[in-house]
Amino acid sequence: xxxxxxxxxxxxxxVPGGGAIHCRRLATALREAGAExxxxxxxxxxxxxxxxxxxxxxxxxxxxxxxxVAAGVELRSVPQHxxxxxxxxxxxxxxxxxxxxxxxxxxxxxxxxELSRSTGLLAAHGIFSGLLAAAPYSLWWKxxxxxxxxxxxxxxxxxxxxxxxxxxxxxxxxxxxAGEVATVLGVDPARIEVVYPPLPSRFARPDRVLSGKIExxxxxxxxxxxxxxxxxxxxxxxxxxxxxxxxxxxxxxxDSVLRSAREHGIGDRVTLLGELEPERLSDELARxxxxxxxxxxxxxxxAVAEAQLAxxxxxxxxxxxxxxxxxxxxxxxxxPTGDVAALAAALREALRRPDETARRGRVARDxxxxxxxxxxxxxxxxxxxxxxxxxxxxxxx
Numbered sequence: 001x002x003x004x005x006x007x008x009x010x011x012x013x014x015v016p017g018g019g020a021i022h023c024r025r026l027a028t029a030l031r032e033a034g035a036e037x038x039x040x041x042x043x044x045x046x047x048x049x050x051x052x053x054x055x056x057x058x059x060x061x062x063x064x065x066x067x068x069v070a071a072g073v074e075l076r077s078v079p080q081h082x083x084x085x086x087x088x089x090x091x092x093x094x095x096x097x098x099x100x101x102x103x104x105x106x107x108x109x110x111x112x113x114e115l116s117r118s119t120g121l122l123a124a125h126g127i128f129s130g131l132l133a134a135a136p137y138s139l140w141w142k143x144x145x146x147x148x149x150x151x152x153x154x155x156x157x158x159x160x161x162x163x164x165x166x167x168x169x170x171x172x173x174x175x176x177x178a179g180e181v182a183t184v185l186g187v188d189p190a191r192i193e194v195v196y197p198p199l200p201s202r203f204a205r206p207d208r209v210l211s212g213k214i215e216x217x218x219x220x221x222x223x224x225x226x227x228x229x230x231x232x233x234x235x236x237x238x239x240x241x242x243x244x245x246x247x248x249x250x251x252x253x254x255d256s257v258l259r260s261a262r263e264h265g266i267g268d269r270v271t272l273l274g275e276l277e278p279e280r281l282s283d284e285l286a287r288x289x290x291x292x293x294x295x296x297x298x299x300x301x302x303a304v305a306e307a308q309l310a311x312x313x314x315x316x317x318x319x320x321x322x323x324x325x326x327x328x329x330x331x332x333x334x335x336p337t338g339d340v341a342a343l344a345a346a347l348r349e350a351l352r353r354p355d356e357t358a359r360r361g362r363v364a365r366d367x368x369x370x371x372x373x374x375x376x377x378x379x380x381x382x383x384x385x386x387x388x389x390x391x392x393x394x395x396x397x
Contacts, residue, residue, distance in 0.1 A: 002034075002035075002036065003034075003035045003036065003106045003107070003381060003384060003385075004035070004036040004037075004038070004103070004105040004106050004107075005030055005035050005036070005037055005038070005105060005106065005107045005108070005109065005380075005384070006037075006038045006039075006040060006096065006099060006105045006107070006108040006109070007023060007026070007027055007030075007037065007038070007039050007040070007108075007109050007110075007111070007132070008039075008040045008041075008042075008092050008108070008109070008110045008111060008114040008115065009023050009039065009040070009041045009042065009111045009114070010042055010044075010047055010085060010088065010111055010112040010113070010114055011041065011042050011044040011045060011046060011047060011052075011055070011085075012041055012042070012043060012044060012045060012055035012061070013039065013041050013064060013065070013068070013075075014055055014058070014060065014061025014062075014064045014065065015045050015046075015055055015061075016222060016250075016251050016252075016275060017222065018134075018221075018300075018302045018303070019111065019134055019135075021302060022132075022134055022173070022197045022198075022300075022302065023039070023111060023132070024064065024067075024068060025197065025198040025200065026132070026197065026198055026376060026377065026380075027039050027068065027071075027073050028068070028071045028073065028198075029198045029375075029376060029377035030377045030380070030381070031071050031072045031073055032071075032377070033375070033377040033378055033381060035377070035381060036074075037072070037073045037074065038073070038074040038075075038076060038099065038105070039068065039073055039074065039075050039076070040076045040077070040078060040092060040095055040096075040114075041075070041076075041077050041078075042077070042078055042079075042080050042085070042088050042091070042092070042114065043055065043077050043078065043079050043080055044080040044085070044088075047085045047112070048085075052080055052085070054080070060275065060277070063277070076095060076099075078091035078092055078094070078095045079091055084155075085113075086113070086155045086158075086159050088113075088114060089113060089114055089115065089116035089117035089118065089159065089163075090117050092110075092114045092115065092117070092118060093117040093118045093121060096108060096118050096121065096122070097121065100121075100125055100127070104125050104126075104127060105127060106127065106128060106384060106388065107127065107128035107129070107130060107384045108122055108127055108128070108129055108130070109129075109130040109131070109132050109171070109380070110129075110130070110131055110132065110163065110167070111131075111132050111134070112135070112160060113159035113160040113163050115129060115131070115163050115167065116158070116159045116160075116162070116163045119163060119166040119167060126391065128168050128169070128384050128387050128388065129166075129167040129168050129169075130167050130168060130169045130170065130171055130380075130383075130384075131163065131164050131167045131169075131170045131171065131181075132171050132173070133164070133170050133171065133172040133173065133177050133178075133180075133181050133192075133299075134172075134173040134177065134197070134299050134300065135177070135299050136177075136180065136297045136298070136299050136320055137160075137177075137180040137181065137184040137185060138180055138183075138184050139297050140156070141153070141156065141184055160185065161184070161185040161186060164181060164185040164186075164187050165185065165186060165187055168191075168387055169191060169192075169193065169383055169387070170187055170191055170192045170193070171192075171193055171194075171195040171376075171379075171380060171383075172192055172193070172194050172195070173194075173195065173196060173197055173299055173300040173321075174194065174196065174299060174300045174301075174320075174321035174324050175194050175321070175324060176299065176300075176320050176321035176324060177194075177299045177300070177321060178192045178193075178194050180299075193379070193383060195376045195379050195380060196300070196371055196374060196376060197300055197302060197305075197376065198376055198377070199305055199306065199309055199368065199371055199372045200278065200306070201372065202278060202279070202282050203281075203282055203285060203306050203309045203310045204309050204310070204365075204369065204372065205285075205286060205309075205310050205311040205365065206365070206369075208286075208310065208311030208361065208362075208365060209358070210289055210311070210313075210354075210357060210358035210361045210362075211354070211358060212354065213243070213354060214289050214290060214350060214351050214354045214357050215243045215244045215245060215289065215351065216244075216245060216247070216287060216288050216289045216290070217236075217244055217245065217246045217247070217288065217289070217290050217291075217292050217347075218246070218247050218248075218249070218284060218285065218288035218290070218291050218292070218307075218312075219232055219246065219247075219248045219249070219250070219291070219292050219293065220248075220249040220250055220276075220281060220284070220285075220291075220293075220303055220307075221249075221250050221293065221295070221303050222250055222251065222252045223248070223250050223251065223252025223253050223254055223256070223257055224252050224253060225296075226295065226296045226297060227250075227293075227294075227295045227296070228293070228294030228295050228296060228316075228317060229248065229250075229252075229257055230256065230257070230260050231294050231317075231338070231340050231343060232246075232292050232294055232343070233257065233260045233261050233264055233266070233270070234260070234264060234340045235294075235340050235341075235343040235344040235347060236264070236266055236269075236270075236344070236347070237264030237265060237266055238340075238341075238344040239344060239347060239348055239351070240265060240266065242347075242348065242351050242352075243351075244269065244347075244351060245269055245271070246266075246269060246270045246271070246292075247271045247273055247284060247288065248270060248271065248272045248273060249273045249274070249275070249276045249281060249284060250274075250275060251274065251275040254272050254274075257270070257272065258270070258272065282310070285306070285307065285310035285312060286310065288310075288312055289312070289357070289361075290312060290313055290314075290315060290347075290350050290351075290357060291303070291304070291307035291308075291310075291312040291313070291314045291315070292314075292315045292316070292347065293307065293314055293315070293316045294315070294316055294317045294335075294343055295316065295317060295319055295320075295322075296317065296319055296337055296338065297319055297320050298319055298320040298321055298322050299320055299321055300320075300321050300324075300325070301316075301320070301321055301322045301324075301325055301326070304316060304322055304325055304326050305325050305368055305371060306368075307364075308325065308326065308331055308332075308364035308365060308367060308368035309365065309368035309369065309371075309372060310365070311361050311362065311364065311365040312361055312364065313331060313332045313333075313350065313357050313360035313361045313364055314326050314331065314332035314333075314364065315332060315333045315335075315343065315346050315347055315350055316332065316333070316334055316335075317334065317335060317336070317337040317338070317339075317343070318334040318335065318336060318337060319337045322334060325367070325368070325371065326364070327363075327367070330360065330363050330367075331360055331363050331364035331367055332360055332364060333346035333347075333349065333350060
């Protein structure tokens with residue numbers, strides 16, 4: 001059965017971040033599962049309320065687009081609204097009308113609030129509508145925004161929560177996110193399905209064996225405080241007597257990381273690699289022995305899953321959905337969020353107990369492999385097909 005799915009995304013797919021990676025991988029997985037896929041992105045580099053920058057035409061962004069096109073994914077873009085991301089739904093709705101006039105898709109899946117102006121349009125044309133829920137909604141809802149706080153909450157409710165309640169199905173990227181969608185956005189749990197993100201097989205290391213002295217650590221992700229990179233530097237500053245080297249991969253505030261490392265007396269033991277292409281990151285994971293990923297908030301924890309797939313035990317904060325994919329004591333070490341002393345203690349144990357660290361790496365690899373073997377694309381396509389069948393049965397009565 002041929003299906004045409006449209007995915008929308010709230011900013012450029014070439015901007016670094018787990019959401020963009022997740023969306024690109026899902027589009028490719030749907031294409032590999034036999035669906036025709038169109039990706040509609042908003043031409044913006046962020047979702048702030050101030051004037052948002054347009055995405056930079058970098059070689060990395062160009063490679064992202066080339067890769068999607070090579071996989072058979074159609075790319076379309078809509079301009080960002082002049083005021084704020086709250087109003088981007090109007091541009092997305094115009095683009096969806098054009099697509100419907102050309103050939104109505106079978107399903108449209110939004111990522112955040114892009115379908116705020118489109119749910120009625122899709123229902124009128126008999127098109128399945130869905131939300132790909134992949135955000136820490138409670139933290140977003142609680143974020144301070146000065147004098148605009150009341151307006152902010154009202155607009156978030158209208159654009160995001162109302163849209164989530166109006167779509168036909170919500171696909172949450174973890175059980176943790178499913179709970180947030182129900183409690184924060186007010187969606188009926190019966191309309192929510194957990195669909196873990198696709199994982200790339202390139203990271204898999206089925207023959208990985210950790211042995212000998214543990215000293216090669218890796219952090220990969222955005223270089224920003226909420227991802228825990230500064231907490232990690234502070235924790236390693238407490239382990240000067242241990243033998244370790246840290247390699248840091250990712251884009252962001254590299255100067256703050258280097259400055260913090262120097263302040264803690266470990267500047268010569270921290271190497272910044274910048275943002276890496278997937279193949280290069282795969283090589284770095286193959287050489288590392290422990291992944292340290294102390295993010296303060298995660299709706300899934302893509303980096304944690306990827307590290308485990310590479311056979312690496314993980315030291316992380318027990319934040320958001322992390323405990324769903326990393327089991328403390330079995331596949332890594334989880335400590336309370338923000339507890340730098342506990343983070344340092346977990347790292348010390350990982351360095352001093354090489355046999356236990358290797359064991360947790362093996363279990364981590366097997367657990368992540370089970371995630372890899374799931375097919376999120378097939379799950380979504382089955383849900384779309386079931387909805388279409390049910391609709392035809394109702395219309396035939």
